[in-house]
Amino acid sequence: MLKILGISGEEGLRVAVVMNVESRKLGKKDIVKIENRHLRPEEVNKIALIAPTATINIVKDYEVVEKKRVELPSIIENILRCPNPTCITRKPREPIKPRFRVLSKNPLRLQCVYCGTILTAEDIVEQLIGG
Numbered sequence: 001m002l003k004i005l006g007i008s009g010e011e012g013l014r015v016a017v018v019m020n021v022e023s024r025k026l027g028k029k030d031i032v033k034i035e036n037r038h039l040r041p042e043e044v045n046k047i048a049l050i051a052p053t054a055t056i057n058i059v060k061d062y063e064v065v066e067k068k069r070v071e072l073p074s075i076i077e078n079i080l081r082c083p084n085p086t087c088i089t090r091k092p093r094e095p096i097k098p099r100f101r102v103l104s105k106n107p108l109r110l111q112c113v114y115c116g117t118i119l120t121a122e123d124i125v126e127q128l129i130g131g
């Protein structure tokens with residue numbers, strides 16, 4: 001899971017991910033704990049793509065100092081690559097950033113803004129884990 005978030009290499013960062021914690025209100029929920037550090041918006045979006053209902057807890061000295069629900073934006077930029085090899089975002093000379101529209105959150109489905117290719121939750125997790 002550290003790898004999924006793509007933030008494991010940073011110094012002094014500890015991330016604990018507790019998936020499927022029982023909660024009286026929501027049934028099952030995902031909690032992502034981050035130690036001593038705030039997340040960049042892109043990192044929050046990555047977490048949202050993997051665990052759209054997760055709560056992120058920022059922990060300092062074993063205490064939770066900040067809690068926030070992840071929220072998936074309606075457009076995902078830069079994080080994911082379009083799987084269509086002929087897509088304009090895949091052309092090395094075109095400085096076009098990949099953009100995906102969120103078609104559905106549950107199950108997660110994204111659509112490339114440029115060529116219409118659909119990404120499923122499986123494709124997304126595979127890309128973020130790195131294969």
Ligand SMILES: [Zn+2]
Nearest residue numbers: 082087112115
């Ligand atoms: Zn595309």
